[in-house]
Amino acid sequence: xxxxxxxxxxxxxxxxxxxxxxxxxxxxxxxxxxxxxxxxxxxxxxxxxxxxxxxxxxxxxxxxxxxxxxxxxxxxxxxxxxxx
Amino acid sequence: xxxxxxxxxxxxxxxxxxxxxxxxxxxxxxxxxxxxxxxxxxxxxxxxxxxxxxxxxxxxxxxxxxxxxxxxxxxxxxxxxxxxxxxxxxxxxxxxxxxxxxxxxxxxxxxxxxxxxxxxxxxxxxxxxxxxxxxxxxxxxxxxxxxxxxxxxxxxxxxxxxxxxxxxxxxxxxxxxxxxxxxxxxxxxxxxxxxxxxxxxxxxxxxxxxxxxxxxxxxxxxxxxxxxxxxxxxxxxxxxxxxxxxxxxxxxxxxxxxxxxxxxxxxxxxxxxxxxxxxxxxxxxxxxxxxxxxxxxxxxxxxxxxxxxxxxxxxxxxxxxxxxxxxxxxxxxxxxxxxxxxxxxxxxxxxxxxxxxxxxxxxxxxxxxxxxxxxxxxxxxxxxxxxxxxxxxxxxxxxxxxxxxxxxxxxxxxxxxxxxxxxx
Numbered sequence: 001x002x003x004x005x006x007x008x009x010x011x012x013x014x015x016x017x018x019x020x021x022x023x024x025x026x027x028x029x030x031x032x033x034x035x036x037x038x039x040x041x042x043x044x045x046x047x048x049x050x051x052x053x054x055x056x057x058x059x060x061x062x063x064x065x066x067x068x069x070x071x072x073x074x075x076x077x078x079x080x081x082x083x084x
Numbered sequence: 085x086x087x088x089x090x091x092x093x094x095x096x097x098x099x100x101x102x103x104x105x106x107x108x109x110x111x112x113x114x115x116x117x118x119x120x121x122x123x124x125x126x127x128x129x130x131x132x133x134x135x136x137x138x139x140x141x142x143x144x145x146x147x148x149x150x151x152x153x154x155x156x157x158x159x160x161x162x163x164x165x166x167x168x169x170x171x172x173x174x175x176x177x178x179x180x181x182x183x184x185x186x187x188x189x190x191x192x193x194x195x196x197x198x199x200x201x202x203x204x205x206x207x208x209x210x211x212x213x214x215x216x217x218x219x220x221x222x223x224x225x226x227x228x229x230x231x232x233x234x235x236x237x238x239x240x241x242x243x244x245x246x247x248x249x250x251x252x253x254x255x256x257x258x259x260x261x262x263x264x265x266x267x268x269x270x271x272x273x274x275x276x277x278x279x280x281x282x283x284x285x286x287x288x289x290x291x292x293x294x295x296x297x298x299x300x301x302x303x304x305x306x307x308x309x310x311x312x313x314x315x316x317x318x319x320x321x322x323x324x325x326x327x328x329x330x331x332x333x334x335x336x337x338x339x340x341x342x343x344x345x346x347x348x349x350x351x352x353x354x355x356x357x358x359x360x361x362x363x364x365x366x367x368x369x370x371x372x373x374x375x376x377x378x379x380x381x382x383x384x385x386x387x388x389x390x391x392x393x394x395x396x397x398x399x400x401x402x403x404x405x406x407x408x409x410x411x412x413x414x415x416x417x418x419x420x421x422x423x424x425x426x427x428x429x430x431x432x433x434x435x436x437x438x439x440x441x442x443x444x445x446x447x448x449x450x451x452x453x454x455x456x457x458x459x460x461x462x463x464x465x466x467x468x469x470x471x472x473x474x475x476x477x478x479x480x481x482x483x484x485x486x487x488x489x490x491x492x493x494x495x496x497x498x499x500x501x502x503x504x505x506x507x508x
Contacts, residue, residue: 015150016150016151016154017151017154018151019149019151019181019182020182038181038182040151042155042222042225043154043155043222045221045222046154046155046221046222049218049219049221
């Protein structure tokens, strides 16, 4: 699975959680998940669960806490897939 | 000076209709919302009928964005739909999700009797017992008892008191009384008030096991809810939501709002489980004190009350309730207001019952009718003296001015409200 494919899947996961649909329409790796997409902070745990399920990986809490942007999430997934 | 408080918006999700207009028609037409539900039979419940609102999922998709639908369940969905309807009915615009403007003068008290029992039973317990607690994600957000009011606050950017009360079957009425008092004291300008209840088989199973539900009419559901009947054999469980937008008269006038009714008085108390009262039976003295206090606050004479929308669930307590009304008001049976039971049409929506029945009462006052009570053609013998005060079909009452609504609940708790047609 390459970077582009992971990016598209991460965006698809984020889609229902994003309140700012304009930001979602122009999403890029540097787009911030909470600040730009306006994802409710209470939903972050649900997003982590979805990422684990879709990509078949385990995400440690301390790694999830470092994720700010869509690009951060994509990098995390690629790292986990590579070490699996 | 105390603020006068008026009703300017109504929202309802009921087993026999959704929306205030359709609900008023259903009441007038005596439309029952009680149906047979096979899943209750499959779970071994003796009562297999219930009042489950229809079309809630479809309405949710229509009313809410994909994001707003996340972490939603039966009771928060019903509460949200009824709150939005009451808001729009009052002529108010729904705030956009991207605005940072908070309405500091408007709050919400939206109660529940059983909370999110469906979420606890279907997600929390199985996942935790399977060692999968982490997979709960944000589930707890739905399981908080305050989920109803919290959800509505976010949808409407409410900045005043936002809380969820719980006092079993008197919950909805209690919410309206508390919200009324808050506006009257000048602590809020507007309050959404009422109750919302899911229709979880788990909650209904608990009541079924206590043998307080109707179990004799599974094959004729529309005859199952029989308040005031000689053959009443327990209540029919139901769910839904009823929410009123209460507003200070001064604000309603300033913005030219349509006024349905004025809230004249309200009172809440408990019988203390003494003098015949128990966890599940009312202390008649508590009931009478509650009614008297609400009527005294309203400043109306008992003779001025045109109709009583009773608690009347179809248990042994119905004749006791009507006797208490008569004693509290100091009126002999022949001089009593018209007495009726909305539960005969929709069942007992527990924590939402008071909210839904307050919506019914305000609609009746506004449109000048008292709906008939179904299934009490065989009136309980103890109520024989009241027979001509209990209509079986809808009565037109264009000059109706005052209606009293009471709810009495598990725990020996009571709540009574007096509404009057608005006059300057």
